[in-house]
Amino acid sequence: MAYQESFDIHSRGRGTIEITAQVGRIARAAGVPTGIAHxxxxHTSCSLLLTENADPSVRRDLETLAGRWAPDADPAYQHDCEGDDDMAAHGRSILAGVSVTVPLSNGALRLGTWQGIYLWEHRTVPHRRRVVVTVVG
Structure with a gap:
């Protein structure tokens, strides 16, 4: 059995937005007792991550790391059609990834105590992002 639903997230610009509750609601709506939620x-300039949800300094430190991996306005970049953060956002998306898969147990997300699912916006200005959740069981 498979179930799929999508939702939009409106970012405020670069940073993380927790989406665990939205994904959990979709997983429960699927009615699958044991399976996976993908x-x-x-989009190509934001990411999804499974990371610490208790201490926000972890997510701030991830921004610091990402700035080292793919700095804005690097003069070596050729792709800058949408501004200084354009290629950096694409690079960060590739490095962090655009999907996560979470097991389901008893119809709910099987996350660790300190884990949450986040959309990580890599652009510096607000964007509307579409997230697709596919539940298979």
Missing amino acids: VFVL
Whole structure:
């Protein structure tokens, strides 16, 4: 059995937005007791991550790391059609990934105590992002 639903997230610009509750609601609506929830974002300049949800400094430190991996306005970039953060956002998306898969147990997301699912916006200005959740069981 498979079930699929999508939802939009409106970012405020670069940073993380927790989407665990939205994904959990979709997983419960699927009515699958045991399976997986695959979460995918339909964009090339943001990512999805499964990370610490208790201490926000972890997500701030991830921004610091990402700035080292793919700095804005690097003069070596050729692709800058949408501004100084354009190629950096694409690079960060590739490095962090655009999907996560979470097991389901008893119809709910089987996350660890300190885990949450986040959309990670890599652009510096607000964007509307579409997330697709596919539940298979």
